[in-house]
Amino acid sequence: MLHLRMIVPPDRTSAAVRLIESTVGTAHLVVLPGAARDPSGDLVLCDVAREAGDELLHGLRQLGIDQDGSIAVENIDLSMSTRADTAEEEAPGEGADAVIWExxxxxxxxxxxxxxxxxxxxxxxxxxxxxxxxxxxxxxxxxxxxxxxxxxxxxxxxxxxxxxxxxxxxxxxxxxxxxxxxxxxxxxxxxxxxxxxxxxxxxxxxxxxxxxxxxxxxxxxxxxxxxxxxxxxxxxxxxxxxxxxxxxxxxxxxxxxxxxxxxxxxxxxxxxxxxxxxxxxxxxxxxxxxxxxxxxxxxxxxxxxxxxxxxxxxxx
The missing domain is CATH 1.20.1080 (Glycerol uptake facilitator protein)
Incomplete structure (x- = not known):
């Protein structure tokens, strides 16, 4: 699994949330309105199966979040969550075969x-x-x-x-x-x-x-x-x-x-x-x-x- 931490301009938070929710293989979505200060915006957190990571990152970049906000990606070494297990099962392919191009x-x-x-x-x-x-x-x-x-x-x-x-x-x-x-x-x-x-x-x-x-x-x-x-x-x-x-x-x-x-x-x-x-x-x-x-x-x-x-x- 990958952990994404994003600072999203408030006018694009809804679009980012819809993208995350519609991407197969995501879990643990958290939205903290107005939590970010530099740059200012909403703090959005989520986990995504490695197999779906590249598609999600591509969509987030199309929203311009990397330009006007921030996208940070971390590898999760251990995740004890039934929801995370389900997300990995739903995502296509195997995580070891996935390429995160970014x-x-x-x-x-x-x-x-x-x-x-x-x-x-x-x-x-x-x-x-x-x-x-x-x-x-x-x-x-x-x-x-x-x-x-x-x-x-x-x-x-x-x-x-x-x-x-x-x-x-x-x-x-x-x-x-x-x-x-x-x-x-x-x-x-x-x-x-x-x-x-x-x-x-x-x-x-x-x-x-x-x-x-x-x-x-x-x-x-x-x-x-x-x-x-x-x-x-x-x-x-x-x-x-x-x-x-x-x-x-x-x-x-x-x-x-x-x-x-x-x-x-x-x-x-x-x-x-x-x-x-x-x-x-x-x-x-x-x-x-x-x-x-x-x-x-x-x-x-x-x-x-x-x-x-x-x-x-x-x-x-």
């Missing part, structure tokens, strides 16, 4: 912001991966994958394509390009520093490296794994199963490929650098294609389920 767009928008934190995580993850590359240490590579923040902008691109939001697409693509470019530059300087301290050497980079040589040698499995990880990551975001994101993060070779490209660049190893860039681009492409296809399929399936419910209600 919530997804907001999350990906935040993750695609070029902030100090974003740059820091991207740079630190790539430097950790650089150490793993030179030392041929798979544990460091896995750790770097988990630290990297790149899935947020990737999900932003997928969401923007499906929702036809060019601003979000541009913002996410810029975050990806600038993030990886800055991380590669910083890691190249880091590699030169480590070489000056005699901690890195070209011979270490040119060694066989059985644990990490795959990073700069892309093959068909690189694309296959990226596609699978992209689909899994997208499902994790839309279903709020955040635990799966760790597995997704350590399945794709984005940050390690950027790190290997940076170290190879510092030693003038053009072959390794180009192979690493290919690996990076292949993974990014696979994730974006799979993520976009997954979101498009979810959107289509959900529209079909909602259409069936509406036809059944008309007949009833």
């Amino acid at each position: 919530q997804l767009a907001e999350a990906t928008h935040e993750d695609s912001t070029l902030s100090f934190t974003y740059f820091s995580f991207m740079g630190l993850a790539t430097m950790i991966a650089a150490c793993g590359v030179v030392l041929d240490n798979a544990i460091l590579i896995v750790g770097a994958m988990a630290v990297g923040p790149e899935f947020g902008p990737l999900a932003g691109v997928c969401t923007a394509i499906v929702q036809r939001a060019p601003r979000l697409a541009a913002r996410s693509l810029i975050a990806l390009l600038v993030g990886f470019a800055s991380a590669i530059l910083a890691t190249t300087l880091f590699s030169l520093l480590m070489d000056w301290m005699d901690l890195f050497s070209q011979s270490m980079l040119d060694a066989e490296r059985p644990q990490t040589s795959f990073i700069w040698q892309p093959d068909p499995f690189s694309f296959v794994v990226a596609v699978l990880a992209g689909a899994a990551g997208t499902l994790s975001l839309t279903s709020s199963k955040s635990g799966a994101m760790v597995g997704v993060a350590i399945s794709v070779t984005t940050v390690p490929a950027a790190a290997n490209a940076a170290v190879a660049l510092s030693y003038g190893e053009v072959g390794q650098m180009w192979g690493s860039i290919q690996q990076l681009l292949l993974n990014l492409l696979g994730i974006m294609l799979a993520g976009t296809a997954t979101l498009a399929l979810q959107k289509r399936l959900w529209r079909t389920q909602r259409g069936r419910l509406k036809r059944r209600l008309r007949r009833g």
Whole structure:
């Protein structure tokens, strides 16, 4: 269940209440006239099954409540109510399959912001991966994958394509390009520093490296794994199963490929650098294609389920 807290202009309270009452899957409606002060208006509270949340939010935005008032959405971890159970049974589909597009767009928008934190995580993850590359240490590579923040902008691109939001697409693509470019530059300087301290050497980079040589040698499995990880990551975001994101993060070779490209660049190893860039681009492409296809399929399936419910209600 989702909990909605709204500040509604008094002239639109009746319309908002009618919308909530007519939406299948809502419960616990509360109206407090004149309770809100900033902005002024009526305070309206309700709970809604996750399956019906996107439709209700869309209707509330059409009333302009997000412009002249406020809409806040919270996940309810526990709700002990027979009425809530009934609302969830009435709503179409399963809550785990529902996509709250407004919530997804907001999350990906935040993750695609070029902030100090974003740059820091991207740079630190790539430097950790650089150490793993030179030392041929798979544990460091896995750790770097988990630290990297790149899935947020990737999900932003997928969401923007499906929702036809060019601003979000541009913002996410810029975050990806600038993030990886800055991380590669910083890691190249880091590699030169480590070489000056005699901690890195070209011979270490040119060694066989059985644990990490795959990073700069892309093959068909690189694309296959990226596609699978992209689909899994997208499902994790839309279903709020955040635990799966760790597995997704350590399945794709984005940050390690950027790190290997940076170290190879510092030693003038053009072959390794180009192979690493290919690996990076292949993974990014696979994730974006799979993520976009997954979101498009979810959107289509959900529209079909909602259409069936509406036809059944008309007949009833």
